[in-house]
Amino acid sequence: MSLILAVSLAKTSELYSSHGIPLARKCSVPQIGIVNCHVECLHRDMPEITTLFSSRWLILQKIQHWEFVRRPSANAAVGILAITPENEIILVEQFRIPMQRSVIEIPAGLVGDEPEHADESLATTAQRELLEETGYLAHDISPLISSPTSAGMSSEMTHLFLATNLEKKHHGGGVDGESITVHHVPLSQLSAWLAEQTALGKLIDFKIHAALYQMMHGPNAPLPA
DSSP states (O other), X not given: OEEEEEEEHHHHHHHHGGGTOOSSSEEEEEOTTSOEEEEEEEOOOOOOEEEEEEOSSXXXXXXXXXXXXXXXXXXXXXXXXXXXXXXXXXXXXXXXXXXXXXXXXXXEEESSOSGGGTTOOHHHHHHHHHHHHHSEEEEEEEEEEEEESSTTTBOOEEEEEEEEEEEXXXXXXXXXXXXXXXXXXXXXXXXXXHHHHHHTTOEEOTHHHHHHHHHHHSTTSOOOO
């Protein structure tokens, strides 16, 4: 089954430039995990977009009555569900300033936000972010699902990947300015471990559950015995 999405030219450049999708023609974009999605770039009346505020990292804009944020140099993010040969999930923990709490997450990062990575594919970005944050190189990486990060607040899309056949290269921890703790949690103990972290006052990112569900129940999930 395929889904036809009509994307206005005003937003197509922002939404897909980091993916290398040319404008003004019919182009195929793999829609992760659910359907094969064909994006047809159509000329249509473009909504008026008003910029209310702009900084190095965020832009606050308005279409009609609706205010939302976007990033100046990236409009997509990746998240990586990394599973070791020992059947452990690799999670990361970092203090998130907007929440003022430590958050347990899957490894993640922005797509094309730095000039040296502007032409990266989604899968390459996922591999790089996993290596930077956890120290693991994924020899096999496959798409799980894509979804709006927060459709009422941001134009950003998040693309989730499954990473397997992992090779440990270093201890991880992120790049300059990041302070990331890496956790290895047996999948059989994940629920109990997350409950313990919650009891300690930490927040749990829902993308952990979304990625696990898609791995187990998505189109590429293992067939039942």
